[in-house]
Amino acid sequence: MMFLKAKITLIVGGIAFLAFLGLLAFVAIFISDEDGDFDTSMDIGFSDELNNTGLSEDALAHQPTVEKYAKEYDISEHVPILLAIIAVESGGTAEDVMQASESLGLPPNTLDTEASIEQGTKYFAELLQSAEAKELDTETVIQSYNFGGGFIDYVANNGKAYSFDLAESFAKEQANGEKVTYSNPIAVEKNGGWRYSYGNMFYMDLLQPYLTDSSESPSFEDDTFQAVMEEALKYEGFPYVFGGDNPDTSFDCSGLTRWVYQKAGIELPRTAQEQYDATESISLSEAEPGDLVFFHSTYNTANYVTHVGIFVGDNQMYQAGDPIGYADLASSYWQEHLIGAGRIKN
Structure with a gap:
């Protein structure tokens, strides 16, 4: 039921060509063409056999719209992750189903449903591009949807692989150590029921129940x-x-x-x-x-x-x-x- 923690690998021929590709990835994070499309032709190696499990009917109802914008931003293979984000962020019932307003610098719950899915998908595509350039893993990208792109840099500078400890330490730094009570069972199980006041350091744990990798074959x-x-x-x-x-x-x-x-x-x-x-x-x-x-x-x-x-x-x-x-x-x-x-x- 868990993700394969596979490293993201760019295979190129020659040091100069590698540097060139890195430059292209960096530019692509910030620049889109006139139609808003992102160049995601360099896949960062996530499993193409990721599926959903346990989604509510409300969350599944958004699948056609998610598929539409995932195709537009060239990340169709990540539709299961996007649907899992909807399940965690809103259960599929709120207007701003992906809670994407804040990624635009807007107040929470500003966007309507379709605008939320479009912006949430676009933002996820940006995070994918950034992770690609730094050769990071799946979990880092997903946690960054909650924390913001700064977490990608943080992981890149601290071992280049997601861990809960890194998520916790990043949240601690951003919150200046301020803790808040958090009654989610995962937090209760892990640390007695609190989290730092910045973001949600349990974000990966929250998504995992909605995702399964069918390339893993239980005996x-x-x-x-x-x-x-x-x-x-x-x-x-x-x-x-x-x-x-x-x-x-x-x-x-x-x-x-x-x-x-x-x-x-x-x-x-x-x-x-x-x-x-x-x-x-x-x-x-x-x-x-x-x-x-x-x-x-x-x-x-x-x-x-x-x-x-x-x-x-x-x-x-x-x-x-x-x-x-x-x-x-x-x-x-x-x-x-x-x-x-x-x-x-x-």
Whole structure:
């Protein structure tokens, strides 16, 4: 479910030609032709197999307009990212669906829907060109949509690869260390629920649930895992309900796993302990997308196993927390309670 963190590579013949291409990329960031078109003929190497997942109907309704302007600015391969930005910025319901007004120096929510998509797409194309010139990665470009182009320079001068630590340190500098309370579950999981007052240092984390790279092939049957996650993502943001086992009541942890696997044709027992007993125990290092992840002592009960989630790769799980969504398995809480992974027996 995560991005391939591939470096952006320009392959040229000769040092002089490389310098020439760099100059062209620099100029193209700031200069468009009379029709507003940007030269994006030098692709910066992003996966052309990036797809969306979990988008609402409101967000998907904007796809034709996004495709129109992505074609105009020659970044059609990045339509999934643009739609994910809409999902994060507005859910597809606001007028300024891409929250693009501020990239023009205007007050927030100034643009109407089509103008927002046009400007948001144009701005993203500019960031792509800037990243191309500096040989940066996908995540840097996406985070820069939130932070602004200054983050591209910051990453270029600090290792040339996106990391959350760089996003956090950049936000800290820009905010002069000022923190604000932030109740998003990702922030609660990572640092107790705050962010710096400049931009949103969690922007990459917010987009990731809406994007999947189909060039990555989980060894758990692809069609099955896809069916599991397509069903699971319908309930992202739902509250945790103890004893809940269907969409009408919402879900607890094992109620969610049982429901979504059943929709993919796999029958699981009802409780986390029973699901643990019904799977083949493996270490987390052996886990593959589609395996289950089990935990102990997350609340008081007679059972040893008290919580279960779906392993989705890159040390992440999808689970019925409060609310339902993704969680980082590297956090101290989950590490303290981790039992291991379980593979569903054929």
